[in-house]
Amino acid sequence: MRFLVGGYSADSGGIATGIGVLIAGEPESGSAGGPLALVGEAVSASSPSWVTWNERTDVAYATLEAEGTVQAFRRVGAERFAPLGDPVEAGEAVCHAAVSPDGSTLVATCWGDGRVVRYPLAADGRIGRPSFAPAAVDPAAPGAPTEAVSGVEAAAAEVGIDLAALGLGGRGDAGLFGGRGLDGVGGVDLFGGAGADAVGGVGGGALFGGAGGGALFGGAGGGALFGGVRGGGGVGGVDGTGDAGGDAEAAAFPGPGAERERVSRAHQTVFLSGGLVATSDLGFDLVRFWRLVDGKLRPLHDVVLPYGSGPRHMVWHPSGHLYVVTEYSCEVFVLAPDASGRWRLVSGTPLGAGTLPGDSAAELAASRDSGFLYAGVRGSNTIAVVAVRGAGETLSPVALVEAGVDWPRHHRVVRDTLLIAGERSDDVVSLTLDIRSGIPGRVRHRAPAPSPTCLTPFV
Template identity: 55%
Template sequence: MRLWTGGYTARSNGNATGIGILTAGAADEILAGGQLRFRGNAVAAEASPSWLSAHPTLDVVYAALEDAGTVRAYRRTGDATFEPFGGPVEAGEAVCHLAVAPDGGSLVASCWGDGHVVRMSLDAAGRPSAPVLGVAAADPYGPDAAPAEFSGALDLSGSVDPHRGGDLTSGVDLSRGVDLADAARALRAATGDEYRDLVPDYDVESAAPEPADVVEDAVPRASRAHQAVFLPDGLVATTDMGWDLVRFWRPAESGLRAVQQVVLPRGSGPRHMVWHPSGHLYVVTELSREVFALAPDVTGRWRIVTGTSLGAGMLDDDAAAEIAASRDGEFLYAGVRGSNTIATVRVRGAGDALAPVALVDAAVDWPRHHVVVRDTLLVAGQRSDQVASLTLDLRTGVPGRVRHRVETPTPTCLLVAKQA
């Protein structure tokens, strides 16, 4: 199998020099368990092509040139070579992710540095142009945010399981708000006396804290757009890691029309998402190291259905990165930087229940990105300048031994190549 690698160049204190070529076994194999080899650059790119996305039908790859704040297309010229295709298109500060529409008519760029969400048109040949900036996000926890009018209700259909740990309030629809006192009473009634001590005492009146008790954010909050996902119904979902939001957009002639947002717990840091055939959108949070399941209700309004920790054994300063699903959708895999592990989470029920399974060694330092190829997990280690392949137990879902490892310059993204 052949893959393209994105990475950080010297302009971002990395060692990559362009879009790299990685093979796992023979280049034309459909499996990825073979010997890993890094074969140099498919094309040079100085400004840190940290994320790569492919056109759905054309031999065109798009790179988020993070250090330059631009997006650029590269057209394939051979089995493992590309050439720049059109000029760079402005996106925003530290553009870090690109998602291409299934119809190949547009792409959405997410910018970590300034929070920009940008839609670009793609012409018939795949060249990007006409960037249109989506409306800026607002901090739902900021001093100017409107007070929450808690009018939602708890979804207790499988979202509360005292035996698995996690957040007992994860079934709260935070996009509309919930009266926390009512929520606590409902949870206490649902879980019974045996677990009543685990329920937060939001329904117990307490004196307002003195100003000195107010905890300031250790790091000033700022909008940090990080990923976009095109959903089957035509919506686009984006994460704002800095302001704890998942935002939903409808593509329009003018760019993107914001239609809804779901607020996640303060400081959780939603980073990346993966769409599931069950109709759920799973969101991994970088800072709180959790996975939340989002789904639309009968009215089409999105809400949080459930959530879980990635598991026990993580360090306080760990940071989650990528999330991916197994081929059958039964398991989710999240990379955890710091402790350098891969978390396995099982999907249960109709996709509306999650349970942590295991936390295993990622075999690289700083697992920035990973891809699942049937029974193999390929992991990009940004700080160890390596890519490793791990076995996947198709029965338990847990990654196992290291199959192969190869030196790869500051890898930040792995993209499976189309067969030539």
């Protein structure tokens, strides 16, 4: 099976010089369990950190992260590509792009400035003029719309907490976000944090954090419903790190215990059914929902995840649920639409008790039968296995296994094989998945690959 390999080049601190071609097993096979070999370069490109494939037109699209552009490449041979038009403007540190199911639209997301950009695609796959979607609004900022906390309200309702009864219906004395941008001193601290001295904060009963007490989604100790497995402060004990691999991200988050700057950082796009589109905003803790109308992205509503969790990548499940892995808190959250079609936060789980301070989650992928989720954890360099329970609304951690690489930036499930890109070890490995338990085995095959950040199958 053939894969396009995205990577970082010298302008992003890597050693790749373009989009590579990886063969797993036989090139024409639909299985990837055989030996791995990097057979060359499909095309030269500058830090093509993400590559997506449009099988309708035999065109690949790459995010040239350091340049802030996207570019199309048409296939000119079995394993060779050539530029199709010039690079097109996207935004600072563009890190992901996705093609709509009908092949008519490309949506790019930008880590550096939070841009979500829509492009029309011509019949031959050429990229059209960009259209920039409305910018995200930080739900923790003073004056943010009250309706932005819909996900929080839903999570509170799940455990019988009446926010209105607590005086949390508006933005008055109650510090909804724990004094991080709002006045949380002496108020009800829904998200924990050391700034508040009433409910929540250190030792309090914070809904989404706190260093102790009955936290719903985290906390370093106490009766945490979803967390309580990592170090103190914030969701699941977010510790202030979470470099996604690039030098810019490493510089943005100075280390354990440090407060992150609240900056919009769009990270991924997933196309849902009925023209719906979901994008993640890692910096503002948002999953944003859109509809494609007349060639433009029309915003519908946002779902707010716990403060500081950092929603990164998503998987749309056959059950209709949307699973979101959080880079900073190392958790997976479950979103689902209600009867009116509005998406809500349903549940969540930590990736496992073995995650370490300083870890940051990366990719999320589902097993072939959709019964398990696999999350890459950078730092401890593991793969978290999470089981999907019930009708898809419940998740439970199963295991943490060694990834076999340094800094597992991206991974791909192909039948019973898990392929993992090790960004800092400059290699790609394959692990066999146990179909019954869902747990990956040890490394079976390995191939060198320069600063790999993305694995994209193409036929």
